Each structure stands twice: as C-alpha cells, then as structure tokens.
Amino acid sequence: MPEIDLDEIVHRLRAAERVLITSHIAPDGDAVGAVLALSHVLEALHQPTVVCALEGCVPERYAWLPGADKIRKPEECAPPFDLAVIVDVAQLDRVGETAKLITEETSVIVLDHHLEKKPDGDLVAVDPAYAAAGELIVDLMDAAGVPLTRDIALCAYVALTTDTGSFKYSNTTVRSHQIAARLVATGLPVTEIARRVFDEMSQGRFRLLVRFVNSVTLLDGGRIAVGTLSAADLAECEAREEDTEGLINLAHNIRGVEVTMLFREVDDTTVKLSLRSREGLNSAEILSTLGGGGHTAAAGATLEMPLQQAMSVALRRVRESLAGQP
Ligand SMILES: [Mn+2]
Known part of the structure; x- marks a missing residue:
C-alpha cells in the first residue's frame, strides 16, 4: 500500500474551488456518511463550492443525515470541477454516471479502505486498515485542523457503525472505538441512530x-x-x-x-x-x-x-x- 499523505490531500482540498464529492453506486451507510462528513469538513476548511453527487437514491435510513438533502443525482450537476474526491471506492467505473462529471481539468483524489491494488486518481489514500471510509475522513479532519462538529460526528458515526456492523466485524479496531468515542462525545443520540439505521424497516x-x-x-x-x-x-x-x-x-x-x-x-x-x-x-x-x-x-x-x-x-x-x- 502506498504511504498515505494526508497533509498533501489537505493542501489540495484547500486549493480547490469547485469540488465534487462522490462514492460508489448503490451507496451504503459508509458511502453516504463519508461523503457528507467530508463535505462538512470542506465547508469548515475554506468554503469552496461543494457538490455531493451519488448515482441512485440515498437509502431512506440515511436520508435524515445532515446535508443528505443536498446530495444530487449526477444529471443535476454542472461541471466543470477542479477537484473530485471519490470516497469508499477506488475505481472510477464504480461511481456510475457521476464519472461523466469528471473532465480533463478535474484532478481526482481517492479516499478508500477497500483491498484495491490499482486505484484510479491523481492522489490516492487507500488503506484497508481503516474500518470505514468515514474513519479515514476523521483522520483527514484532524490533519486539516478542522474542529469536530456534531454534523461531522453524526455522518462519520453512521459510516463507522454501518461498516463495522456496530463494531462487531473483524475490521473493528481500537482506533475505530477511539474515534467513535470522540464522535459520541459530541452528544450523539446513539440509541436513536441505531434504531433508524439498523432496526426500523419498511x-x-x-x-x-x-x-x-x-x-x-x-x-x-x-x-x-x-x-x-x-x-x-x-x-x-x-x-x-x-x-x-x-x-x-x-x-x-x-x-x-x-x-x-x-x-x-x-x-x-x-x-x-x-x-x-x-x-x-x-x-x-x-x-x-x-x-x-x-x-x-x-x-x-x-x-x-x-x-x-x-x-x-x-x-x-x-x-x-x-x-x-x-
Ligand atoms: Mn466502506
């Protein structure tokens, strides 16, 4: 795995003016949570124009997350973007139609935790040691010096709990729990979140x-x-x-x-x-x-x-x- 240079990523994020954030088709809790957590981090960092796009609907159980109402379908978005960040996926062919918004002038950052030998992108942070892409976003937030807000915490917590199956799966680490503790300490209603995300069903x-x-x-x-x-x-x-x-x-x-x-x-x-x-x-x-x-x-x-x-x-x-x- 290539060494992850979060400082370089922060540098690129800070320099970008029109940023597209996206994730894989059939988005899960980590995809939606990490996209939104990153959008909140970016807005706190330097307020560029941020467009979040996902192919397909945001699943109902994540639609209440702060910022989810601003997630667009690719056809509703207007390129060009000077930067695209793809999270929880490392291959552009897995982001679906959203890939068409990425043009010649768009540089691509990949933030992912899958076992991916050949990631796309100009700048890549792929590390399977992260239990969730949302966990990686929290590290990025720290590297950027952005203070943890409740909105970031909510989105990252949903990313982390869904990808670890409520901290049960084998990808769960000490770091996952430590990060979760920081997120929960912002005052997250964990019982309510678990009910909405895991228990309640149509x-x-x-x-x-x-x-x-x-x-x-x-x-x-x-x-x-x-x-x-x-x-x-x-x-x-x-x-x-x-x-x-x-x-x-x-x-x-x-x-x-x-x-x-x-x-x-x-x-x-x-x-x-x-x-x-x-x-x-x-x-x-x-x-x-x-x-x-x-x-x-x-x-x-x-x-x-x-x-x-x-x-x-x-x-x-x-x-x-x-x-x-x-
Ligand atoms: Mn994931």
Missing part, C-alpha cells in the same frame, strides 16, 4: 427478509449458505434495492457456516453477488477472478449471466477456496 424490507430467509440452503455439510432473491421477489415484496442491505448477515450467523452467498437477480442477464467469509478466507480474493472486490470479510461482484449460471460459477469458485481450508 414493510417491503420485512417481506423481503422473510423471502430471503426461506430461500437459504446449506451446502457442503453446512459450510456454505446460499440465499437467492429474484427480480420477482423484489417486485412482489414492493421492496427496493436498498432493502437487501445486510440481509446476508442473517444467514452468515448460522453456526458452522464459513461462506455465505447472496445472489440477487437484477434481470435475466445480471446477478449481483454478495459474499461473507469467516476468518482465514479472503472474500475479496475469492471474487477477484469474477471481477469483484471488497474486503477480507465481505465482498461483492456483478455477474453478467443468468441466475442459475451465476450460482454454479460462483459456487465452484467458493468450493475451490474452501478446498484449501482445513
């Missing part, structure tokens, strides 16, 4: 959850759990794409399961695969030959093939990885 999500649970099958003596959601499941449940977030963890909690796979059929030729793995198995590596990526414990891939074919291809890949395990 009826559509509840119906989808039931379908997902019923779809789960255990293979290979219970080492692999596989769940599927068809395009019809989403439609019939009146659920949205965002309603699938986190469902996979329900199956991954089954005792003895080492790898959990969720296949979500987008249409006849596109399947989104999510993968979770226990310690000793690298999810990102398992999916790397299928064009996917992510973290050690959690990764994803988009497979351009029908559901049945996607299942057999990915299952073969997982079994190869498990074959190397005791």
